[in-house]
Amino acid sequence: MIDLSINGLPVSVPEGTTILDAARFADIPIPTLCHHPKLTPYGGCRLCIVDVKGINRPVTSCTTPVAAGMEVTTTSPTIEKLRKTILELILSDHPNDCMVCEKAGDCTLQELAYFYGIRENRLDGERRVYAKKDDNPFIERNMEKCILCGKCVRICDEVQGVGAIDIAYRGFNAKVCPPFEKNLDCEFCGQCVSVCPTGALTGKAWGQRGRQKDIKEIETICPYCGCGCSITLHVRRNEVIRVSSREDTLNEGWLCPKGRFGYSFINNAARLKTPLIREEGQLKEATWDEALDFIADRLGKVKAKYGADSIAGLSSARCTNEENYLFQKFMRAAVGTNNVDHCARL
Amino acid sequence: MTNSIPEIENNDVIFVIGSNTTETHPIIGLRMKKAVRKGAKIIVADPRKINLVRFSTVWMQHRPGTDVALLNGMMHVVLQEQLVDKGFVKEWTEGFDTFRKSLADYSPEKVEKITGVPKKDIVSAALLYGKAKRPAIYYTMGITQHAHGTQNVFAIANLALMTGNLGRESTGVNPLRGQNNVQGATDMGCIPNQYPGYQRVDLPSIRAKFETAWDAKLSDKPGLTATEMMNAAMEDKVKALYIMGENPVMSDPDTHHTVKALKNLDFLVVQDIFMTETAQLADVVLPSACFAEKDGTFTNTERRVQRVKKALNPPGKAREDSAIILELSRRMGYDMKYNLIEEVLREIGGLWPAVAGITYGRIEKWGLQWPCPTLDHPGTPYLFKGGFPRGKASFTPVSYEPSKELPDKEYPFILTTGRQLFQYHTGSMTRKVKELNIVAPEAYVEINPADAERLKIADGDTVRVTSRRGSIDLKALVSERPSEGLVFIPFHYREAAANILTNPQLDPVCKIPELKVCAVKIETGHGGQ
Ligand code: SF4
Ligand code: SF4
Ligand code: FES
Numbered sequence: 001m002i003d004l005s006i007n008g009l010p011v012s013v014p015e016g017t018t019i020l021d022a023a024r025f026a027d028i029p030i031p032t033l034c035h036h037p038k039l040t041p042y043g044g045c046r047l048c049i050v051d052v053k054g055i056n057r058p059v060t061s062c063t064t065p066v067a068a069g070m071e072v073t074t075t076s077p078t079i080e081k082l083r084k085t086i087l088e089l090i091l092s093d094h095p096n097d098c099m100v101c102e103k104a105g106d107c108t109l110q111e112l113a114y115f116y117g118i119r120e121n122r123l124d125g126e127r128r129v130y131a132k133k134d135d136n137p138f139i140e141r142n143m144e145k146c147i148l149c150g151k152c153v154r155i156c157d158e159v160q161g162v163g164a165i166d167i168a169y170r171g172f173n174a175k176v177c178p179p180f181e182k183n184l185d186c187e188f189c190g191q192c193v194s195v196c197p198t199g200a201l202t203g204k205a206w207g208q209r210g211r212q213k214d215i216k217e218i219e220t221i222c223p224y225c226g227c228g229c230s231i232t233l234h235v236r237r238n239e240v241i242r243v244s245s246r247e248d249t250l251n252e253g254w255l256c257p258k259g260r261f262g263y264s265f266i267n268n269a270a271r272l273k274t275p276l277i278r279e280e281g282q283l284k285e286a287t288w289d290e291a292l293d294f295i296a297d298r299l300g301k302v303k304a305k306y307g308a309d310s311i312a313g314l315s316s317a318r319c320t321n322e323e324n325y326l327f328q329k330f331m332r333a334a335v336g337t338n339n340v341d342h343c344a345r346l
Numbered sequence: 347m348t349n350s351i352p353e354i355e356n357n358d359v360i361f362v363i364g365s366n367t368t369e370t371h372p373i374i375g376l377r378m379k380k381a382v383r384k385g386a387k388i389i390v391a392d393p394r395k396i397n398l399v400r401f402s403t404v405w406m407q408h409r410p411g412t413d414v415a416l417l418n419g420m421m422h423v424v425l426q427e428q429l430v431d432k433g434f435v436k437e438w439t440e441g442f443d444t445f446r447k448s449l450a451d452y453s454p455e456k457v458e459k460i461t462g463v464p465k466k467d468i469v470s471a472a473l474l475y476g477k478a479k480r481p482a483i484y485y486t487m488g489i490t491q492h493a494h495g496t497q498n499v500f501a502i503a504n505l506a507l508m509t510g511n512l513g514r515e516s517t518g519v520n521p522l523r524g525q526n527n528v529q530g531a532t533d534m535g536c537i538p539n540q541y542p543g544y545q546r547v548d549l550p551s552i553r554a555k556f557e558t559a560w561d562a563k564l565s566d567k568p569g570l571t572a573t574e575m576m577n578a579a580m581e582d583k584v585k586a587l588y589i590m591g592e593n594p595v596m597s598d599p600d601t602h603h604t605v606k607a608l609k610n611l612d613f614l615v616v617q618d619i620f621m622t623e624t625a626q627l628a629d630v631v632l633p634s635a636c637f638a639e640k641d642g643t644f645t646n647t648e649r650r651v652q653r654v655k656k657a658l659n660p661p662g663k664a665r666e667d668s669a670i671i672l673e674l675s676r677r678m679g680y681d682m683k684y685n686l687i688e689e690v691l692r693e694i695g696g697l698w699p700a701v702a703g704i705t706y707g708r709i710e711k712w713g714l715q716w717p718c719p720t721l722d723h724p725g726t727p728y729l730f731k732g733g734f735p736r737g738k739a740s741f742t743p744v745s746y747e748p749s750k751e752l753p754d755k756e757y758p759f760i761l762t763t764g765r766q767l768f769q770y771h772t773g774s775m776t777r778k779v780k781e782l783n784i785v786a787p788e789a790y791v792e793i794n795p796a797d798a799e800r801l802k803i804a805d806g807d808t809v810r811v812t813s814r815r816g817s818i819d820l821k822a823l824v825s826e827r828p829s830e831g832l833v834f835i836p837f838h839y840r841e842a843a844a845n846i847l848t849n850p851q852l853d854p855v856c857k858i859p860e861l862k863v864c865a866v867k868i869e870t871g872h873g874g875q
Contacts, residue, residue: 136785137780137781137784137785138781138785158383159376159379159380160376160379161376161379161400161401187372187767188768188785189372204781205781216657218638218655218656218657219653219655219711220637220638220653220654220655220657221526221637221644221646221652221653221654222526223526223636223637223638223775224525224526224770224775224776225370225371225372225524225525225526225770226371226522226523226524226525226526226528226529226646226647227351227371227372227373227374227646227647228526228644228645228646228647228648228650228652228713229373230652233638233657233658235657235658238658238659239658240638240657240658250351250352250646250650250712250713251373254373254376255372255373256372256373256767257767257768257782258767258768258770258776258782261779261781261782262770262775262776262779262781262782263638263779264778264779264780264781265619265620265636265775265776265778265779266636266638266639266658267661268620268778270620270621270778271619271620271633271636271661271662271664272618272619272620272621272625272631272632272633272634272662272664273633273661273662273663273664274633274662274663274664275630275631275632275633275663276628276630276631277629277630278628278629278630283628283631286630288663288665288673291630291632292670292673292674292677293677294630295588295615295630295674295677296674296677296678298586298612298613298629299586299588299613299678300678302585302586302612302613306585308565309565309567309569309583310583310584310585310586311584311585311586311587311588312569312570312575312578312579312584312586312587312588313587313588313589313590314572314575314587314588314589314590314592314594315531315536315590315591315592316527316531316590316591316592316667317524317525317526317527317528317530317531317592318525318526318527318591318637319527319531319590319591319667320527320530320637320640320642320643320644320654320667320668321527321530321533321534321642321643321644321645321651321691321694322642322643322668322687322690322691322694323590323642323666323667323668323671324527324530324531324534324535324536325534325535325542325690325693325694326667326668326671326672326675326682326690327536327590327667327671328534328535328536328541328542329560329682330671330674330675330680330682331588332541332556332560332562332564332565333560333561333562333564333680334562334675334678334679334680335678336562336563336564336565337565337569338538338539338547338565338567338568338569339538339569339570339575339584340535340536340537340538340569341536341537341538341569341570341571341572341575342528342531342532342536342537342572342592343525343528343572343592343594343597
C-alpha cells in the first residue's frame with residue numbers, strides 16, 4: 001500500500017493506483033472528460049489536472065500513478081482557472097445547441113459548463129463544420145459536438161474488440177471516423193454511444209422523442225438472449241423512447257444491438273390488441289369473456305370426449321418464471337395432463 | 347451454466363465448441379474477449395470461421411456432426427500425455443476404466459480423417475485444455491441440435507471430468523441458453539416429465555407432494571415433448587393445443603410437417619404479442635403483454651433469477667399472460683388465487699427449495715443465482731463445489747456416429763442453421779424493428795468461395811436450396827466463413843424459412859431435432875421468388 005495525502009487528507013491505496021482513482025476512493029471529486037474507469041487512461045482532456053508538491057506544473061491525475069509521501073492538491077484558484085480555460089477552449093468550437101440537443105440534461109460538457117459558469121464563449125473561434133452525415137440506421141454521429149476524448153475509439157477497440165473507428169487527421173481537423181470516412185458499418189453495439197460525454201453520439205431512434213423531463217426510468221431485463229442483461233427503459237407517455245444500461249450491472253453497462261436498439265417492437269402498431277375467434281374461416285374480434293368462455297368450453301369438450309392427454313400446451317421461454325409456473329400448473333392441475341413443454345430444444 | 351458470467355474473465359483457457367458466442371450471446375462474448383486481454387487462450391471448434399476465431403489460439407474447423415470424434419480425439423491425447431486428474435477421478439467419478447478403453451479407437455490420426463481437423467491442432471487443443479488451471483467449456487445448440495446431441499454433451503462432460511475441471515471458480519462446463527428465459531421455463535417445470543425444480547412426475551412421493559400443494563389429482567404419465575406433440579397431432583392423438591408465446595411454425599424442423607400437424611388439430615389457441623405464423627392458424631388468438639408490460643422474473647443462462655418490471659401498459663385490450671391463464675383456469679373450474687404476482691414465486695419456493703431464499707425485495711437491484719435455499723443465502727455462483735448431488739459422477743463412453751443425413755450425389759452440401767447478431771430467433775420481435783432490418787434485411791445462404799465458383803454463383807445471386815423436405819429461394823452470400831461443402835442459413839426469416847429444409851430426426855434421449863446437419867443441393871437460375 002502507498003500512503004499519500006490528498007488535500008491534506010491521508011489516503012492509502014495499492015501501488016499502481018492513479019491519483020484520480022485514489023481521490024475517488026477517498027470521495028474527493030475531480031472533474032474528467034476523457035476518463036473511463038474500464039478503459040486505458042488517455043490523458044487527453046487535461047481537465048483532471050492536480051498539483052503535486054515538488055512538481056512545478058500541474059499533472060493529469062488520470063495518468064499519474066501515486067507515489068509514497070505524495071502531497072496532492074485537487075483544487076485551487078489556479079487549477080480551477082486552468083480548468084475553466086480548458087472548458088472554454090472546448091466550447092469555443094462547440095455548437096451552442098443545448099436547446100435542441102438530445103443529450104441536454106445528461107451531458108457531461110453541459111454540466112461542467114454549468115458548474116464553471118460558462119455562458120458565453122470568451123474565445124469564440126473558428127468552428128468545425130462536417131457536412132456529411134452518416135446514414136447508418138442506428139447511430140447519429142454529430143461530429144461537430146465531438147470533443148475528441150477518444151472514449152468511443154477506446155471502447156470499440158478495448159471492450160468490443162472491433163476497432164471500427166479511430167481519430168483521423170491532426171490538429172484542428174482531427175476527427176473520429178470509420179476508415180476513409182465511410183458510413184459506420186460495424187456491430188452496432190452502441191457501446192460508443194453509451195460512453196460519449198456529449199451529444200456527438202446518440203441513437204437515431206431517440207430523435208425528438210424526449211430527453212429528461214417527464215421520463216420514467218425502469219430497470220428491467222433484456223427480452224432477447226440468455227445473457228440476461230440489465231436494461232433501463234426510458235418511458236414517456238406509455239412509449240419506450242430509449243434503452244440504456246447502468247454500469248453497475250452484470251453486463252457492466254454493455255449491450256448488443258438487439259438489447260440497445262431493438263425495442264421498437266414494444267410500441268409497434270401491429271401488436272395484437274384484442275382477442276380473436278375464428279368464424280367461418282376468418283379471425284373476428286371478440287371480447288375477453290367470449291374468447292375465454294369459448295376456450296373453456298372447447299377444451300372441456302375435448303377432454304370429455306378424448307381424455308386429458310389429448311390436450312397439450314406449449315409454454316414460452318420468453319415469458320416470466322411466474323407465467324411459466326402458472327402455465328404448467330394449469331395444464332397439470334386444471335386440464336390434467338403432463339403434455340406441457342416449451343422450445344428449449346429449438 | 348455451472349459457472350457464472352463474471353467468472354469468464356478469469357478463465358485461463360476457454361474452449362468454445364458449437365457456439366457462435368459473439369453473435370448469439372454477445373455479452374458473454376465480451377467477457378471472453380476481456381479474458382483474452384487478461385491473458386487467456388481461446389480454443390474454438392466450429393465448422394464456420396466465426397468471429398471468435400479472430401481471438402483464438404487454436405481453431406478446429408471440424409466437419410459438422412463430428413463433435414464426438416473430435417472430443418474423443420482430444421481425450422485420447424489427454425490420456426496419452428498423462429494429463430488426467432487422478433485424484434479427482436478417484437474421489438468424484440466412476441466408470442473411468444471402461445471409459446478409458448473406449449478412447450483407444452480415437453487416435454489423432456484417425457480423428458483427423460473423420461473430422462478434417464489436422465492432427466497437430468487436435469493435439470495442441472488437448473494440451474492447452476489439459477494443462478490449464480482454470481479452463482471452462484462453452485457450448486450451445488451447435489452441440490445439442492443433433493440426433494446424437496446427448497452423446498455430444500456426454501463427451502464434453504467426460505473431458506471435463508477426466509481433467510477434474512469442474513466445481514471450481516472459473517472452471518466448469520457451460521451450456522449457454524439461447525432465449526432470455528429458457529432456463530426459467532425449464533426450472534418452472536414446463537417440461538413433460540418434471541414438475542418445477544426437476545422433480546419427476548412419475549415418482550409417487552413427489553406427485554403426492556404436488557397434489558397436496560395444488561389440491562388436485564395429477565397424472566403420473568410423463569407427457570409429450572414439443573416435437574412429439576406435433577407428431578401426435580398428425581396422428582389424431584392430440585386434439586387441442588394451447589400455445590403461449592411460441593412460434594413452432596418457424597422454429598420447428600420441417601415447417602410443412604408442422605403446419606399440417608397444426609391444421610389437423612380440432613382446436614388451437616395461440617396467445618402472443620403479434621400475429622405470428624402460428625397464430626394465423628389458430629381458432630382463438632389471445633393478445634398478451636410483452637416483457638415491458640409486466641412484473642415477474644427471468645432466469646438467465648447462469649441460473650440468475652432477475653427482476654422484470656412493468657414499465658408501461660399493454661396496448662388495447664392485451665393482458666398479462668398470468669392474468670389470462672388464471673382467468674381461463676377459473677372458467678375451467680380450477681380457481682388459482684393470487685393477490686400479487688410475487689405470491690407465485692413464494693409458492694414455487696415452497697415446492698422447490700433451491701429458490702426458497704429468493705424474494706422480489708432481495709433481487710430489486712441484483713439477481714440471485716439458485717440454489718439459494720434460505721433468505722440469508724448469497725446464491726450460488728458455481729455448481730458442484732465439493733461434490734456432485736448424486737455422489738459420484740459417471741463417465742459415459744460415447745462413440746462417433748455419423749449424422750443421419752449426410753451429403754450424397756443428389757444433395758451434395760451440408761446445411762447448418764443458426765442465428766445472426768441482428769436478428770433473434772423466429773424474428774417475431776426483431777423483424778418488427780426497422781433499424782435491425784436495414785442492416786439485416788433478408789435471408790441468405792453463406793457459401794464458400796470455392797463452391798460458389800464451381801457452381802458459378804456470384805455474391806448476391808438468388809439461389810434455390812433444396813433438401814428432401816422442401817426448397818427455399820434466397821440470396822447467396824459468398825464468404826470464407828463456411829468450409830467447402832458446408833452452407834449456413836440463419837433461421838429468422840419467414841420468406842425463406844430455413845426449417846423448411848431441416849431434418850426432424852430426433853435425438854432418442856432428449857428429443858432435440860437435428861437442426862444442425864442436413865443434406866441439401868444448391869441451384870441457380872430460378873430467377874428469384
Ligand atoms: S457501435 Fe460498437 S462496434 Fe460500432 S463503432 Fe460503436 S463501439 Fe464500435
Ligand atoms: S442486450 Fe444482447 S447480449 Fe444482452 S441479453 Fe439482450 S440480446 Fe442478450
Ligand atoms: S480525464 Fe484525465 S486527461 Fe481527461
